Amino acid sequence: MARKTKTPYKTKWNLNLLYTGLNNPRIERDVRTIEREYDNFAKIYRNKDFTKTPKNLAKALASKEKISQGLSKIDPEFYFSRLLDIESQNEKARALLTKIDERLTEASNKLEFFHLRIANIPKEKHGKYLKASELKPYKYLLENIFRTAKYNLSEKEEQLVSLLGQTSYSMWVDSQEKLLSKQMIKFGKGMIPISKAMSIISELPKAKRIALHKEIIQTLESINHLAEAEINAIVNFKKVMDKRRGFKKPYSATILSYENDEKEVEALVSMITKKFSISHRFYKLHAKLIGEKRITLPDRGAPIGKIKRKFDFANTVEIVRSALGDVDGSYSDILDRYLKNGQIDVYPYKGKQSGGYCAKSGDLPTFILLNHTDDLRSVETLGHEIGHAIHGELAKTQPHRYRGFSTSTAEVASTFFEQVTQSKIEEKLNNEEKIIFLHNKIMGDIATIFRQIALFNFEDELHERIRKEGQLSGIQVAKLLAKHLRSYLGASVEVTDRDGYGFIPWSHIRYFFYVYSYAYGQIVSKALFEMWNENKNTAKKIERFLKAGRSMSPKNIFKSIGINVSDPKFFEFGLKNIEKDIDKLEKLTRKMKFKIA
Numbered sequence: 001m002a003r004k005t006k007t008p009y010k011t012k013w014n015l016n017l018l019y020t021g022l023n024n025p026r027i028e029r030d031v032r033t034i035e036r037e038y039d040n041f042a043k044i045y046r047n048k049d050f051t052k053t054p055k056n057l058a059k060a061l062a063s064k065e066k067i068s069q070g071l072s073k074i075d076p077e078f079y080f081s082r083l084l085d086i087e088s089q090n091e092k093a094r095a096l097l098t099k100i101d102e103r104l105t106e107a108s109n110k111l112e113f114f115h116l117r118i119a120n121i122p123k124e125k126h127g128k129y130l131k132a133s134e135l136k137p138y139k140y141l142l143e144n145i146f147r148t149a150k151y152n153l154s155e156k157e158e159q160l161v162s163l164l165g166q167t168s169y170s171m172w173v174d175s176q177e178k179l180l181s182k183q184m185i186k187f188g189k190g191m192i193p194i195s196k197a198m199s200i201i202s203e204l205p206k207a208k209r210i211a212l213h214k215e216i217i218q219t220l221e222s223i224n225h226l227a228e229a230e231i232n233a234i235v236n237f238k239k240v241m242d243k244r245r246g247f248k249k250p251y252s253a254t255i256l257s258y259e260n261d262e263k264e265v266e267a268l269v270s271m272i273t274k275k276f277s278i279s280h281r282f283y284k285l286h287a288k289l290i291g292e293k294r295i296t297l298p299d300r301g302a303p304i305g306k307i308k309r310k311f312d313f314a315n316t317v318e319i320v321r322s323a324l325g326d327v328d329g330s331y332s333d334i335l336d337r338y339l340k341n342g343q344i345d346v347y348p349y350k351g352k353q354s355g356g357y358c359a360k361s362g363d364l365p366t367f368i369l370l371n372h373t374d375d376l377r378s379v380e381t382l383g384h385e386i387g388h389a390i391h392g393e394l395a396k397t398q399p400h401r402y403r404g405f406s407t408s409t410a411e412v413a414s415t416f417f418e419q420v421t422q423s424k425i426e427e428k429l430n431n432e433e434k435i436i437f438l439h440n441k442i443m444g445d446i447a448t449i450f451r452q453i454a455l456f457n458f459e460d461e462l463h464e465r466i467r468k469e470g471q472l473s474g475i476q477v478a479k480l481l482a483k484h485l486r487s488y489l490g491a492s493v494e495v496t497d498r499d500g501y502g503f504i505p506w507s508h509i510r511y512f513f514y515v516y517s518y519a520y521g522q523i524v525s526k527a528l529f530e531m532w533n534e535n536k537n538t539a540k541k542i543e544r545f546l547k548a549g550r551s552m553s554p555k556n557i558f559k560s561i562g563i564n565v566s567d568p569k570f571f572e573f574g575l576k577n578i579e580k581d582i583d584k585l586e587k588l589t590r591k592m593k594f595k596i597a
């Protein structure tokens with residue numbers, strides 16, 4: 001049944017929901033409240049043996065949680081960051097944020113001892129603490145602390161590491177990004193920033209696409225010296241830290257912090273790598289559809305046609321609302337509430353951040369940023385971001401310690417709702433548009449699953465080689481990336497060694513192995529979608545997943561709703577669905593002629 005909502009909505013953020021302005025005296029008061037609360041807590045517990053018995057520990061954890069609960073509606077940094085998202089030129093806000101940041105980091109440093117002391121509970125006592133009835137509500141939290149305990153350094157060392165992270169990691173990455181963002185690329189008769197060049201390249205006609213790609217690679221090569229130094233510095237910094245902490249493999253720290261299991265992630269990576277033939281098959285078909293036998297790297301994202309249909313924002317809201325409502329009426333209510341309160345900033349304008357995302361903090365209102373341009377992608381983006389928001393809202397049913405979620409479940413929620421939105425969009429398309437839509441959907445799956453795993457393999461080899469050889473030159477890194485791009489693109493796509501300079505603007509590889517979470521999330525969410533699509537009664541299970549927050553490991557959350565991510569067959573099944581889509585596209589396009597761009 002269609003719900004009719006006539007509520008007028010806002011298309012700009014109402015940041016008054018946080019503070020009435022930069023001069024609001026409540027900001028300073030709130031910073032002081034946080035400083036005071038942390039300080040008091042540290043004073044009480046620093047010299048107390050609060051881990052002596054399970055009972056003592058339960059008391060300390062409860063009182064720590066009480067503080068975070070009390071502060072859950074106070075977050076001045078959140079306000080300043082959102083303000084800067086939509087007013088990037090607001091220098092006054094930027095300066096204030098830096099100052100407040102410093103004060104709050106110092107304040108939270110005072111609490112660093114707390115988890116470290118829990119982690120110091122001797123290993124032979126872990127069982128006793130995990131079984132204690134007083135600690136039952138904190139069991140998974142403790143398991144996590146104990147699991148990571150052996151990798152901790154002393155309190156002083158940890159503080160030093162967080163300070164050195166600034167000079168050995170962030171400043172390198174920042175200066176490299178700064179240099180990159182200053183690069184202008186020749187385009188037509190004028191010059192455009194390199195980021196713009198990279199974002200428009202796929203949409204250009206063939207000759208312009210090739211010419212622009214050449215310009216981009218040339219520019220990247222010309223600034224490769226800093227990137228070479230940067231990559232070697234940050235990878236070596238990680239090597240030193242991993243060695244000190246006792247992490248065996250380059251990716252071990254990431255998998256541990258995402259609460260996944262190392263063996264399972266290794267199985268996922270090797271299984272997908274073995275199935276690169278699926279993506280080879282897709283690119284062969286893609287090349288054929290754009291009228292060629294063999295394509296170059298920039299052609300891999302070229303469209304086979306354009307969906308010209310426009311989706312203005314009112315129309316978009318209608319589609320997404322009805323998609324959410326199909327899963328559960330309360331989800332579309334969340335969207336309506338956000339629209340009414342001014343929690344979604346819709347259109348692009350000068351000084352606003354690009355892209356789309358969802359920002360949350362404690363019990364404060366969540367904010368979604370979009371750059372709606374009336375195209376189909378804009379509809380999918382709202383579906384995706386509201387998915388993150390719904391996940392956050394439902395996780396609020398958890399006690400404070402288990403709100404939020406692991407990186408590896410975050411994208412499951414968002415891409416699930418994106419798929420629900422996509423199936424609504426599809427209903428509105430004509431047959432030719434449906435073919436283009438299917439092609440783009442497979443292209444997206446390939447990029448999220450196969451490309452990210454190829455990148456994981458690249459990172460792994462990069463770290464291993466720098467660990468062994470000490471240092472790699474820029475062209476060596478480029479060659480390595482080119483090799484791994486070839487591995488998933490197959491023989492239909494020509495990748496030159498110099499194309500590998502794409503490592504310079506690739507920000508995700510600087511998060512170290514973050515990329516696998518995309519592949520993981522996409523395959524799990526496809527399974528969720530399949531389950532729900534076949535039987536709408538499973539919406540209750542989806543709800544259980546969303547409400548679980550971070551109260552269990554991702555593996556156990558999915559297990560509780562009947563999805564066994566430990567079974568390699570599960571991931572294989574996910575890939576089979578992509579193969580089925582490719583079959584369908586092959587069949588549908590057999591007799592079609594596409595205009596070659």
Ligand SMILES: [Zn+2]
Pocket residue numbers: 384388411414
């Ligand atoms: Zn997302």
